[in-house]
Amino acid sequence: MQTETIIYIIISVIIALLVALFQYKYKVKQLSNRQMVLAALRFVSVFSLLVLLINPKFESKNVYLEKPNLVLAVDNSSSITYLKQDDNALNLLDKIISHPQVQEKFDVQVYAFGDQVSLTDSINFKQKQSNLDVVFKEFNQIYKQSISPTVLITDGNQTIGNDYVFSAQKYKQPIYSVVLGDSTVYSDLKIQQLNVNKYAYLKNKFPVEVILVYHGEAALNTNFIVQQGAAIVYSETVSFSKENNSKILNFYLPANQVGVQSYTAVLEPLENEKNKVNNQKEFAVEIIDQKTNVAIVSDILHPDLGALKKSIEANEQRQVNILNPKEYILKSNEFQLVILYQPNNNFNQVFDFLKNSNNNYFLISGTKTNWRYLNSLNLNVALEITNQTEDYQAVLNTGFSNFIVEDLEFESFPPLKSSFGEPQFKVPFQTVLFKKVGNIATQESLLATLEHQGRREAILFGENIWQWRAQSYLMDKSFNNFDNFIGKLVQYLASTERKTRLSLDYNSFYEGNSSVLIKAQFFNKNYEFDSKESLSIKVTDKISEESKTFPFILKNNYYQVDLSNLPASEYEFVVSATNEKISKSGTFKILDYNIEQQFLNANHYKLHQIANNSNGKSYFVANSNELISDLLNDERYKAIQKSHKNVVPLIDWKYLLILIVLSLSAEWFIRKYNGLI
Template identity: 55%
Template sequence: MSNQTIAYIIMSGIIALLLALFQYVYKSKKVASRKVLIPLRFISIFATLLLLVNPKFESVSYYEEKPNLVIAIDNSESISYLKQDAKARKLVEELVKNNQLASKFNIEAYAFGNDVSSLDSLSFSDKISNITKFFKSYNELYKSNTAPVVLITDGNQTLGSDYQYNATTNKQPIFPVILGDTVKFSDLRITQVNANRYAYLKNKFPIEIITNYNGNSDINTSLKIYLGNSVVFSKSLTFGPEKTSEIVTANLNANSVGVKTYRVELTPLANEKNTINNQKNFAIEVIDQKTNIALVSELMHPDLGALKKSIESNEQRSVSIISPKDYISQQNDFQLVILYQPNNLFNEVYEKINRLKLNTFTITGTNTDWRFLNSIQSNFVQDITNQSEEYQPILNQNYGIFIVDNITFENYPPLTSEFGAVTFTAPEQTILYKSINGINTDESLLSTFEVDRQKHALLNGEGLWSWRSQTFLDTDGFESFDNFMGKLVQYLSSNKKRRRLNIDYKSFYNQTESIKISAQFFNKNYEFDTNANLQITYTNKASNVSRTLPLLLKNASYSIDLSSIPPGDYQFTIKHTEEPITATGSFKVLAYNVEQQFLNADVTKLQFIANNSSGKTYFIDKADNLISDLFKDERFATIQKSKHSVIPLIDYKYLLGLIALALSLEWFIRKYKGLI
């Protein structure tokens, strides 16, 4: 408390005393009970003046903070496949319920597999083990705390980047408990099959197969590729201690349209313990044509490369980046023309588009000649201000032409475009609105519209490359942005009539991925109906077993996740329960359990993260010392901390009560003595 504040308090006391004496000594000399009334008047005045001065008091409190102990258990199928599930459950229970550890640590337990969650129960049924995802969450939650990790796993990761480089980011000690057998057995394995998702009719398509061998003797085997029961490729392979892997490349024929399921097999060894990893299924969808897209631009811009990569992520589509002059002379059969920042050099390009009745996707920016663009077409008009502005996107949740899901555009970088409003003369539907500083301007950033059976889209901004980059930063991949661009291009390159019930699904899924089917339903005015009752009936073609389930509304679509269904061929029907409107489709689920591909724990990686984090590894059969080692480790001591706080006097509610009490007593006494 400062000297000035102390002086104010003393002055307040003197003033309060003088006023009390003035009231009951000088002014009213014969007042009875003045010995009581003077202190009461002094208290009420002094306390009121103190509130005006409002001195501040310092408070120091002490508390103890225990370190955290994070227990992370692998909940994937590989643990039960390696017959370690019972031992893992027992160890987790011992750690969580141990009184010694509870007295020293705040114990937090998590399970990881497909996702990371607080430990509730263990099923060891997750199809994927993503150890990296756990460490990313852990590094965010405990980056400023002491939090050693007990990692109970076999170390075999089936999804995500290498966890060795994420585990030690926070430099916290890691204590891996290794589940699984460390004895090496002779084993043949198909590690990976690389194939495109699509192939073209009457063409050959390449397949790359990576094979591996663990063993101490020379062996011979054969690799075969089956289509149904027919062998379409065969090759003899030789492995040994010096040659433990081989990459096999095959070129197969695409003879008919549709989804073709292939099976790759390695002939097992006589004494091989795990033969599940000797085979792997893959599928190819054979299509009879490719969508050709012209990307016409006079500029060199990062957007061009981003668009080409995004659109061509689907092998059904091919993008040619060409100048306006070259496009005029091209004889290619393009289904869609992307016009990037048109200027007066595009005059003949527009003439050719109008002559051939082609669909277009116009992208504008700082180099767009808006006077030319406003005059060459009559579908929209932009106010010309010769000034640019940066606009961020806001997704229109009610857009109803095609399904927009798995992307929200939140926190996406702004696109640069002409300042001013764009006015459409044709009926349009907005996908993205412009926003400035988070305020929706209700102006179109991206819209689609149809005129004379031609489909068009207008993106009023440049900088798409930054959106694709942001998608990678947010999701560790480009898939959500590429899927969005793919749906937009698919709509623009198709001349199919609009339907009231649209469905979105893949022709085949791997057993380990999410099997999601989405649908949109529109009323008779083609407005998205948020109250529709949609249900799906799917049937396994082999067993003829059917099941009917409802679709749930999420954002601007109805969807269902069928990830739990077994492998096989399925056909499905989605229908509205109150109107005679249906849509049908079919898909395959390919059998492949990645968690059953391992015979041993990955001891090397687990020892690496333990050594690099100053931790220690334990095998599950010798984990008895883990509890005592953690308890005795002096690095994890309880820390006494102090909390320093400054509290103003006005925060003390008791002082207000004292003022009210003093005034009340004074009034009561004066009233009783007849002084009022």
């Protein structure tokens, strides 16, 4: 307590004493017992009130020992089971956790990782991907300010993410890697990578690129073939040696039939090859008979044009041409959809054509849009003329139902610039994105869709959408989410199909190591999204004829079911509404490919490297006793004595308030009882 506070308390004692004596001693020759009690009560009341005004602070110090963390990260991917190391991993984990000296010295925390990392008490080795990169990135955030030696129990094989050697360098904790698997190098042939487009066009040829790799000493020849069913559609003899241990093959396959066409690439294995799973790989291509041609019509140059073209053409079923108004008029019949970018008076013929043909269009306005001209055309939307500009951020309308829109965290995207003014719609419309100005979310449309007299329209009130695509990449390290959003909007506008009460969103085929998600929307008779309906999907394996039924889960403005646990095969399905007799069917295929089974042994070189770089150590699972001994004897890992100082102001002490109330009440009662009031 400070000296100044102590002086104030002494002064308070003097003042309280003087007040009490003045009240009960002044002009009184001798104090009676009753007056002494009253004086004491008055002293307590006044002193307590004065002390409350001073409000001194009291400090308490709590001393405790903080043990270092021992972080155990266990590879939970299926490659551990495939390499027959699951029992070794679980036994080692149990040995460390149950060791009494380890429990006494460390605060043990167990994580499991596959494509993501999480705290866990259950490990089943069923994850389909391994991402060691994300392990070190997340641990670097969690254990940045503590002593946390990290035991990494893994085979060291990574299937997704950046190279974990670089992310481990930024992790400032000692790493103790435990190698699960065989370090012996066996002769092995494998298909390292196969690249092919998702779509091809009927009566054309589509390119295929294959990377083949050989690990071994002796030179050899083998055959590479591609089969479609029982038919061989491509074959080539390839030669390998110790020095010439990789081949890149580029070839073309014919697209003769519409639909999903499945193929199997096979690299004929060695006679005594240990791992033959990585010698073949399935792939599929969807053959379509035509592209959707989209025209972007603009009279100005802007980065948005290139961003839109890239996003739309991310789906190979679509082709984009950027034209000026005059060029578009000459080729207008070639396009299924036109995007009007910041139209002005030069678009007269374009709007005349769209009006006469009743074609769908997407209008994007910005600071160079001539809204006075557009308002004169009597379109389905008009904008108040203010000659001012404004920056608008986006807020997703979760009630939008024309197609499924997932939240890309639009509120974190950069604002779009546009003319200031409230849009006025003359026909029914649905808002996809609302405008947000500063921190104020409005009910004005930033992006909206319209359907009227058989024509579909969309309008975006803002330019610089290229910044959204760039921000999406910064957030997700991929353009896919933003491109899918634009793709769904284009698909909706380019389609002439009538709206149905049950709509589905799914792929024709899925890679064996990817998520199998099917999304659906259900509408009531007024075509409003119905969130109270129960949807289910009945999936039938075409080969085994086994059927399973799964429920859909509601997510914002759509339903979703995850079928990732289904084995590789061809499936047909029926989605049904429980309360109404409405259903929709389809087919999809899951390709047979488990990337976790492509590894023959552990990657002990990288695990040794990250351990040595971090002042840790690497072990094979057989010498785990040495690991425990090193952890217990390392002088770097000692409990740290810490203290916690707690400062409590007197005003927070409720008992002082009770004391004041009691002393004042007692004084009043005694005075009242004795007729002194």
